[in-house]
Amino acid sequence: MxxxxxxxxxxxxxxxxxVTGPVEVFTGAETHTPGSYRVRTASLTGAPxxxxxxxxxxPDGALAEEAPGPHTLLVPGGQGTRRRDPELxxxxxxxxxxxxxxxxxxxxxxxxxxAGLLDGHRATTHWAYCDKLARDHPAVDVDPDPIxxxxxxxxxxxxxxxxxxxxxxxxxxxxxxxxALTVARHLVVFLRRPxxxxxxxxxxxxxxxxxEPLREVQQWVTEHPAGxxxxxxxxxxxxxxxxxxxxxxQAETGTTPGRYVDRVRLEHARRLLEDTGDGVEEVSxxxxxxxxxxMRRAFxxxxxxxxxxxxxxxxxxxxxxx
Numbered sequence: 001m002x003x004x005x006x007x008x009x010x011x012x013x014x015x016x017x018x019v020t021g022p023v024e025v026f027t028g029a030e031t032h033t034p035g036s037y038r039v040r041t042a043s044l045t046g047a048p049x050x051x052x053x054x055x056x057x058x059p060d061g062a063l064a065e066e067a068p069g070p071h072t073l074l075v076p077g078g079q080g081t082r083r084r085d086p087e088l089x090x091x092x093x094x095x096x097x098x099x100x101x102x103x104x105x106x107x108x109x110x111x112x113x114x115a116g117l118l119d120g121h122r123a124t125t126h127w128a129y130c131d132k133l134a135r136d137h138p139a140v141d142v143d144p145d146p147i148x149x150x151x152x153x154x155x156x157x158x159x160x161x162x163x164x165x166x167x168x169x170x171x172x173x174x175x176x177x178x179x180a181l182t183v184a185r186h187l188v189v190f191l192r193r194p195x196x197x198x199x200x201x202x203x204x205x206x207x208x209x210x211x212e213p214l215r216e217v218q219q220w221v222t223e224h225p226a227g228x229x230x231x232x233x234x235x236x237x238x239x240x241x242x243x244x245x246x247x248x249x250q251a252e253t254g255t256t257p258g259r260y261v262d263r264v265r266l267e268h269a270r271r272l273l274e275d276t277g278d279g280v281e282e283v284s285x286x287x288x289x290x291x292x293x294x295m296r297r298a299f300x301x302x303x304x305x306x307x308x309x310x311x312x313x314x315x316x317x318x319x320x321x322x
Contacts, residue, residue: 013080
C-alpha cells in the first residue's frame with residue numbers, strides 16, 4: 001500500500017481545531033494501519049505560528065522544503081484567512097494543482113478560492129462566510145447547507161468539527177469502514193455524519209427562547225416529534241394561551257411554532273432514513289407525519305426529493321432498509 005502524504009498548511013490566525021481535528025484522524029488511521037499516512041505540517045517559512053486562540057504551533061518545516069504533489073493538501077481556516085498572506089495564496093496557486101486531493105476546513109475554502117482552485121467546483125464553508133465566498137468568487141458553486149461537499153478531487157467542509165467528519169470520510173474512502181470506525185471510536189465521535197447533513201440542526205437554526213417554559217417546549221418538540229405538536233398542545237405545555245404562545249415563541253426564537261415543528265420532524269426523518277433500516281411507513285410514523293404520503297410531500301417541499309430517493313442517495317451501504 002502506497003503511503004499517502006497529508007500536508008497541512010499553517011499560518012498565523014489559523015483555527016487550532018481545524019488543524020488538530022483532521023490531524024488526529026489521519027494519525028489515528030496511521031497508528032491502526034502503519035504506512036497508510038504521513039502527516040506533515042508546514043508554514044511559509046517554517047516559523048512557528050500563533051493560532052486564533054493564542055496557542056503556538058511549531059510546524060514540521062517550510063512549504064518550500066516539502067516534496068511537491070502531496071496526496072492530500074489540507075487548508076484549515078481561521079481568522080488568518082480574512083487577512084490572507086499573498087505569498088501563501090501564490091504558493092497555493094502554484095502548487096495546489098499538483099495535489100491529488102485538495103481539502104479545506106471551515107474558511108480554508110477562502111484561501112483555495114483566492115488561489116483559483118475552487119473555480120468550477122461545488123464547495124462549502126462556514127455558514128457565516130458562504131455569502132461572502134459566493135459574492136467574491138462567482139466562479140465557485142457555493143452550497144451553504146451541507147457540513148462537507150465532495151466534488152471530484154476537491155473536498156470542502158463547513159465550520160470546525162465538520163473537518164473531523166470530512167477527514168473520517170476520506171479515511172473510509174482510502175482504507176475502508178473498519179479503520180474509520182476504529183479511529184472514530186478512539187476519538188469518541190460518530191463515524192459518519194453524512195456530508196449532506198445541514199450545518200444547522202433545527203435547534204441551532206432557531207434561536208433558543210429566553211423564557212424557561214418556551215425552552216422546555218423546544219426541547220419537548222425535539223424529543224417527541226411524533227407527539228401532538230399543535231399550537232394548542234404546545235401552548236398548554238407552556239401554560240399560555242395559544243395566541244400568546246405563538247407570538248412569544250416567534251419573538252424569542254425567530255420562527256413560528258409550525259415551522260419549528262416542521263424542521264424538527266424533517267431532521268428526525270432524515271436521520272432515520274440515513275442511519276436505520278426502518279421502512280418508510282415506520283419512519284413517517286416515528287417522525288410525526290402519520291403517513292408516507294404526508295412525509296413525501298414534506299420532503300418534496302423542503303428538499304426537492306422523495307424519502308425513497310433521499311435514502312438511496314445518502315444511506316451508508318451497510319444499512320439496508322427493512
